[in-house]
Amino acid sequence: MSETSRPKPLPAREAVDEYFIENRHRVLDVAAFLDRLDRSGGDWRSDYRMAALVRAIGVLAEPGAGRAQRIQMIFSDPTVEPKPKLDQKAARGAWDPASEKGA
Amino acid sequence: MDYIEMHAHMVSRTTDDYTQMALMGCAAITEPAFWAGWDRSTADGFDDYFRQLTEFEPKRAARFGIKHYTWLCLNPKEGEERDLARAVVRRIPKYLDHANVLGIGEIGLNRVTRNEIETFKDHVALALEHNQMILIHTPHLEDKHKGTRAIIQALQSFPNMDPARVSIDHAEEHTIEMILDNGFWTGLTLYPQTKVSVARAVDIIEMHGADRVYVDSACDWGHSVPAAVPRFVMEMRRRGHADSLARQIVWDNPIAFLGQCPKFEPPVSAHAV
Numbered sequence A: 001m002s003e004t005s006r007p008k009p010l011p012a013r014e015a016v017d018e019y020f021i022e023n024r025h026r027v028l029d030v031a032a033f034l035d036r037l038d039r040s041g042g043d044w045r046s047d048y049r050m051a052a053l054v055r056a057i058g059v060l061a062e063p064g065a066g067r068a069q070r071i072q073m074i075f076s077d078p079t080v081e082p083k084p085k086l087d088q089k090a091a092r093g094a095w096d097p098a099s100e101k102g103a
Numbered sequence B: 001m002d003y004i005e006m007h008a009h010m011v012s013r014t015t016d017d018y019t020q021m022a023l024m025g026c027a028a029i030t031e032p033a034f035w036a037g038w039d040r041s042t043a044d045g046f047d048d049y050f051r052q053l054t055e056f057e058p059k060r061a062a063r064f065g066i067k068h069y070t071w072l073c074l075n076p077k078e079g080e081e082r083d084l085a086r087a088v089v090r091r092i093p094k095y096l097d098h099a100n101v102l103g104i105g106e107i108g109l110n111r112v113t114r115n116e117i118e119t120f121k122d123h124v125a126l127a128l129e130h131n132q133m134i135l136i137h138t139p140h141l142e143d144k145h146k147g148t149r150a151i152i153q154a155l156q157s158f159p160n161m162d163p164a165r166v167s168i169d170h171a172e173e174h175t176i177e178m179i180l181d182n183g184f185w186t187g188l189t190l191y192p193q194t195k196v197s198v199a200r201a202v203d204i205i206e207m208h209g210a211d212r213v214y215v216d217s218a219c220d221w222g223h224s225v226p227a228a229v230p231r232f233v234m235e236m237r238r239r240g241h242a243d244s245l246a247r248q249i250v251w252d253n254p255i256a257f258l259g260q261c262p263k264f265e266p267p268v269s270a271h272a273v
């Protein structure tokens, strides 16, 4: 097997030039999504998925690398024990802390 | 750039997808057994599916000049049903001598239940008993980290399991390290929403290197993109990475991993130098 040294990322200035516009677009899309929820008038903040999303958004402004991994862990089930039986067929994107109480 | 599609559910794709993949340079596909989107009710239903994967689909792919391989199992989405799982596992050995069967897969976990873990272990035992390679599906979204950890633990409970002959697919930022550190191969699955984007896949390569790593589209009947691997190559170029590195990930690594199965014939690349 060949050993590969870690390939280098683009220099920051070049990466900004190349990727700024598409990421500007992504941030605006998230902002508009939150605005949409506010306009709906419902209580969206108590939904466990949105609570996780809001925490994840906070990570974006933190300094230092590893944001993607930290956000992955915010959405992840932190428990270790297998579920006693199947609760639902599909994952929902964020771990529901309330699911543990009933289980 | 020629490439090998390591994970595609072609029974769910159109002939037009085959055409596009052939035009983009796809030389070979490996198709793991999957969930149909609804639960099959009998082991006979799996027999029909295994015949489709071993008899019909290779012929369909060959019309586009693509070599078709497959992996057999009862998918993790159906792993909760222990009686059905045991019945299906008993039927798999009779298909293992087919020319296009590479091993057992995609086995793994879905919601990380006790029954799913037992079904997973039944499949691992079957693979080891018949000296088969293993392709593993890790759970989706919030279940991925917990499930990947449980999968590695279960695999390591088999003393004769060789991690070099096992690929743990659908790795992401928070799971790749535990997979590679334990000696397994891994795949980064390029999905529009629920797995990694091409940009994040290149990030992961930049952070973890390209040894024992490949990328795949895992295209199936859901949101997925048969052109994902060529798009990854484009993203590598956009980041200024050498084509030789992209080629390692989409061609050399798949051949190195799959080549451990004597039935795998390395395809000839039109772009070989």
Ligand SMILES: [Zn+2]
Residues within 6 Å of the ligand: B007, B009, B032, B034, B106, B137, B218
């Ligand atoms: Zn799959």
